[in-house]
Amino acid sequence: MSRPRLIKEASAPLPLERELLIRIHDLMVKARVLEERLIQMYKQGHGYFWIGGPGEEAFNVPLGLLMKVGQGPAYDFLHAHYRQSATLLAMGEEPIGALRQMKNTASDPYSGGRNFAGHFSIRAKNVVPVSSPIEVQYAMAPGTALAQKRLGGDSITIVTGGDAGTAEGDFASCLVWCSRPAEPLPVLMIVTNNKWGISTSGAEQHGEQRVADRGRAFGIQCKTINGNDPVEAYQELKEAMAYVRKERRPFLLEANVSRLYGHSSASGANLVTEEVDCLKQFEARLEQDGVLTRQQMDDTRNRYAEEMAAAARLVRDEPLPAPETIWNHIYAEKK
Amino acid sequence: MANMAQAIRMALHYAEENLGVTDIFGEDVGAPLGGVFTCTQGLKTAWNSPLDERGIIGMAMGLAMAGSRPVAEIQFCDYVYNTIDLLKLAGNTCWASNGDWNMPMVVRTPVGSGIRGSMYHSHSFDATMTHIPGWKIVMPSTPLDAYGLLISACQEPNPVMFLEPKALLRVKGEERIPGEPDDDRALSKMIDAPLGDRSQWRPQWPNLEAFAVPIGKGKIVREGTQLTVVSYGRTLPLCAKAAAALADEGISAEVIDLRSLWPYDWEMIQASVQKTGRVLYVNEDTEVTNFGEHLVRRTVDELFYSLLAPPKLLAGKFIPGIGLADTLEMASVPQLGDITEAMRALAVQQP
Numbered sequence: 309m310s311r312p313r314l315i316k317e318a319s320a321p322l323p324l325e326r327e328l329l330i331r332i333h334d335l336m337v338k339a340r341v342l343e344e345r346l347i348q349m350y351k352q353g354h355g356y357f358w359i360g361g362p363g364e365e366a367f368n369v370p371l372g373l374l375m376k377v378g379q380g381p382a383y384d385f386l387h388a389h390y391r392q393s394a395t396l397l398a399m400g401e402e403p404i405g406a407l408r409q410m411k412n413t414a415s416d417p418y419s420g421g422r423n424f425a426g427h428f429s430i431r432a433k434n435v436v437p438v439s440s441p442i443e444v445q446y447a448m449a450p451g452t453a454l455a456q457k458r459l460g461g462d463s464i465t466i467v468t469g470g471d472a473g474t475a476e477g478d479f480a481s482c483l484v485w486c487s488r489p490a491e492p493l494p495v496l497m498i499v500t501n502n503k504w505g506i507s508t509s510g511a512e513q514h515g516e517q518r519v520a521d522r523g524r525a526f527g528i529q530c531k532t533i534n535g536n537d538p539v540e541a542y543q544e545l546k547e548a549m550a551y552v553r554k555e556r557r558p559f560l561l562e563a564n565v566s567r568l569y570g571h572s573s574a575s576g577a578n579l580v581t582e583e584v585d586c587l588k589q590f591e592a593r594l595e596q597d598g599v600l601t602r603q604q605m606d607d608t609r610n611r612y613a614e615e616m617a618a619a620a621r622l623v624r625d626e627p628l629p630a631p632e633t634i635w636n637h638i639y640a641e642k643k
Numbered sequence: 644m645a646n647m648a649q650a651i652r653m654a655l656h657y658a659e660e661n662l663g664v665t666d667i668f669g670e671d672v673g674a675p676l677g678g679v680f681t682c683t684q685g686l687k688t689a690w691n692s693p694l695d696e697r698g699i700i701g702m703a704m705g706l707a708m709a710g711s712r713p714v715a716e717i718q719f720c721d722y723v724y725n726t727i728d729l730l731k732l733a734g735n736t737c738w739a740s741n742g743d744w745n746m747p748m749v750v751r752t753p754v755g756s757g758i759r760g761s762m763y764h765s766h767s768f769d770a771t772m773t774h775i776p777g778w779k780i781v782m783p784s785t786p787l788d789a790y791g792l793l794i795s796a797c798q799e800p801n802p803v804m805f806l807e808p809k810a811l812l813r814v815k816g817e818e819r820i821p822g823e824p825d826d827d828r829a830l831s832k833m834i835d836a837p838l839g840d841r842s843q844w845r846p847q848w849p850n851l852e853a854f855a856v857p858i859g860k861g862k863i864v865r866e867g868t869q870l871t872v873v874s875y876g877r878t879l880p881l882c883a884k885a886a887a888a889l890a891d892e893g894i895s896a897e898v899i900d901l902r903s904l905w906p907y908d909w910e911m912i913q914a915s916v917q918k919t920g921r922v923l924y925v926n927e928d929t930e931v932t933n934f935g936e937h938l939v940r941r942t943v944d945e946l947f948y949s950l951l952a953p954p955k956l957l958a959g960k961f962i963p964g965i966g967l968a969d970t971l972e973m974a975s976v977p978q979l980g981d982i983t984e985a986m987r988a989l990a991v992q993q994p
């Protein structure tokens with residue numbers, strides 16, 4: 309495709325509206341500051357484990373902005389993995405919920421102190437509970453998509469995961485179930501490729517040139533994009549989503565992204581400097597194009613840093629779930 | 644009277660007409676076959692899935708989360724084992740989300756021995772399934788209970804595992820399903836798909852009525868005073884038969900059909916054991932970390948001073964499979980003779 313690419317062709321004008329660029333930037337900063345705060349909480353002993361998505365904001369923010377957010381099959385479903393905080397913020401979540409989950413307080417809106425950071429779950433927004441077993445979300449996605457297809461309308465199912473996880477059978481299940489000629493399904497399959505498992509390199513994981521190529525054998529539209537460029541990500545996501553919404557068929561989108569603080573707290577959660585930082589790159593371009601000044605961007609960051617520090621202080625004093633609540637919600641009650 | 648396969652089919656028909664069931668699916672579940680045991684013939688929402696058990700469970704979970712009401716089938720429980728972590732996920736979704744989400748889905752799967760199915764068509768699943776919290780688990784031994792339990796399962800807001808003892812699927816019931824015609828042949832003509840070309844065939848459903856067996860309630864199938872036998876599935880009718888035979892020897896056994904494995908009717912077991920002082924649990928899954936072991940443990944913990952003899956478990960041998968040869972299958976899982984003997988031995992034990 310010959311579409312101008314933001315980062316590579318720095319001379320071309322930015323193809324998105326100024327308002328939108330500022331909104332994307334704002335959310336990227338907010339998400340980055342949130343993740344940095346979560347890491348800090350972990351390092352200060354205010355949480356047992358950190359995993360999240362710093363380095364994926366350029367892709368994850370546009371994803372959240374483009375979703376049709378609501379409850380039930382008339383709206384988009386998100387079957388996410390654990391690096392999706394920026395998407396959740398773009399969908400309108402307040403960051404304090406993620407802090408509460410990190411601190412496993414009773415007030416944690418996603419799991420009531422039961423699950424790790426980054427394991428979002430919001431029924432009112434069709435965010436299916438994020439769970440630790442890699443790739444299971446790809447087995448469930450066809451189910452929500454079938455309900456959506458039956459309903460009519462243009463809602464779609466979005467499923468995200470990493471590159472290493474595509475070796476699991478559930479990824480193949482998703483390819484198969486979404487592309488049957490008798491019942492194609494409106495699923496946007498996303499793989500955010502950071503070139504790593506936990507510590508296993510891409511070359512030790514799989515042989516296909518691009519993960520997206522796996523869609524070809526199934527007649528699934530597929531594409532690999534630069535997920536470090538929010539403008540490219542926005543445009544490609546928009547196009548892919550429009551296709552899935554209209555054609556009611558699957559699309560496999562692979563986004564190359566960075567992993568800026570390693571896999572998780574299990575590997576230290578320290579900043580790596582050898583990977584592209586999508587936020588830094590985007591800010592340089594915004595400044596160069598006169599969309600925002602350095603001062604304005606610094607102000608945004610400082611404002612969020614202060615907000616999240618205040619939120620973290622608040623969360624620190626909130627109570628843990630009471631021990632007897634382990635018995636709650638094993639079953640749903642009949643309404 | 645209907646057999647259990649027909650009863651299941653009628654319950655599913657009732658459920659798709661009246662209870663909002665939207666999808667009945669699995670391998671060979673839709674037309675033309677309607678299930679390898681014919682349980683899904685003629686159903687309007689039945690469809691064929693890819694040959695992918697994880698995909699089947701995942702599909703059911705997705706449908707359930709999007710407000711549909713799926714009933715998924717795993718063709719033989721021997722093939723459900725690669726879905727265990729998805730079953731765990733279905734069972735923990737409500738809890739993990741602190742009550743935000745629920746999973747109204749039913750999974751049906753044929754279990755157990757009795758059809759000379761060799762190593763991979765004879766497995767049981769109750770021992771493994773009862774290790775997975777968040778599910779309700781039922782296992783009928785009669786067509787009427789199959790009908791009533793499946794109707795309850797299709798009304799549940801939680802995942803329900805419906806275990807079908809395959810040895811009993813073709814056995815006719817002794818109780819009428821509300822709405823089924825008096826004549827078996829008439830019923831068969833109405834709802835059994837014909838051999839050969841079925842493309843034009845449509846079932847003629849009887850006017851079925853609501854009948855729900857509550858999940859969690861057992862059934863006393865025979866009253867007795869000297870010992871209690873608690874079983875479910877294939878071994879239940881064998882226990883009843885053994886009890887009838889032993890009555891002629893002057894041994895009075897009470898037989899409980901547990902029907903629901905989780906939650907289960909502890910009150911019924913407790914009342915019975917307090918009366919008889921002796922209890923034998925019978926099932927055919929492998930005996931190590933068997934569900935019956937839990938029942939034995941609870942009996943010891945809570946009913947110790949009511950007991951006149953140690954509580955016993957008669958279950959399948961802890962071996963890697965059930966061999967095909969008649970001799971092997973018979974030696975691997977409890978048969979009528981084994982049950983009768985175990986009951987007789989327990990009845991005469993004195994403190």
Ligand SMILES: Cc1ncc(C[n+]2csc(CCOP(=O)(O)OP(=O)(O)O)c2C)c(N)n1
Nearest residue numbers: 440441442470471472473474502504505506
């Ligand atoms: C089924 C399963 N196996 C192993 C793990 C442990 N584990 C957690 S994350 C991970 C690596 C995942 O890599 P990838 O899919 O590329 O996603 P990324 O974390 O890089 O975004 C592993 C092995 C797990 N959570 N689930």
